[in-house]
Amino acid sequence: MTSYTHDQKDLELMKMAITQANISEPVESAYCVGAVLVAATGEILSTGFSRELPGNTHAEQCALDKLPDIGLIENGICYTTMEPCSTRLSGNKPCVERLIAAKVKKVVMGIKEPPNFVECSGVDLLRQAGIEVLVVPGVEEECLKPNQHILQTK
Numbered sequence: 001m002t003s004y005t006h007d008q009k010d011l012e013l014m015k016m017a018i019t020q021a022n023i024s025e026p027v028e029s030a031y032c033v034g035a036v037l038v039a040a041t042g043e044i045l046s047t048g049f050s051r052e053l054p055g056n057t058h059a060e061q062c063a064l065d066k067l068p069d070i071g072l073i074e075n076g077i078c079y080t081t082m083e084p085c086s087t088r089l090s091g092n093k094p095c096v097e098r099l100i101a102a103k104v105k106k107v108v109m110g111i112k113e114p115p116n117f118v119e120c121s122g123v124d125l126l127r128q129a130g131i132e133v134l135v136v137p138g139v140e141e142e143c144l145k146p147n148q149h150i151l152q153t154k
Contacts, residue, residue, distance in 0.1 A: 071109035
């Protein structure tokens with residue numbers, strides 16, 4: 001079951017994540033995703049976008065890796081334009097595992113991961129770990145836009 005958020009602050013932070021996704025360089029083998037990490041205090045800790053850092057990195061991974069201390073995000077929120085991955089074809093640790101290990105309390109996302117590469121079970125795994133997952137309605141088109149290079153060819 002999908003739970004939605006209509007909080008204006010969630011929409012603003014999702015727009016920031018969408019801006020990050022649009023910076024991501026398109027490649028045929030991966031989506032362009034953006035992420036924003038927010039501390040429990042409401043402070044924006046870091047942002048990230050797909051392939052921002054070396055090593056075929058995902059947006060959430062980049063945002064987490066840029067933190068000076070992973071403990072800063074404990075009980076915080078990850079805003080991401082696309083459902084955090086549960087399977088990595090590259091062999092990297094899935095973003096769901098990273099977010100669970102970082103002890104975030106909530107993930108706010110724009111869209112579910114389209115099934116072009118893998119069947120993603122990120123939402124289910126996050127909820128099983130006790131992490132609240134919410135969807136910002138009305139941003140689907142903006143979240144899919146930087147991924148047209150994949151979605152139009154499949």
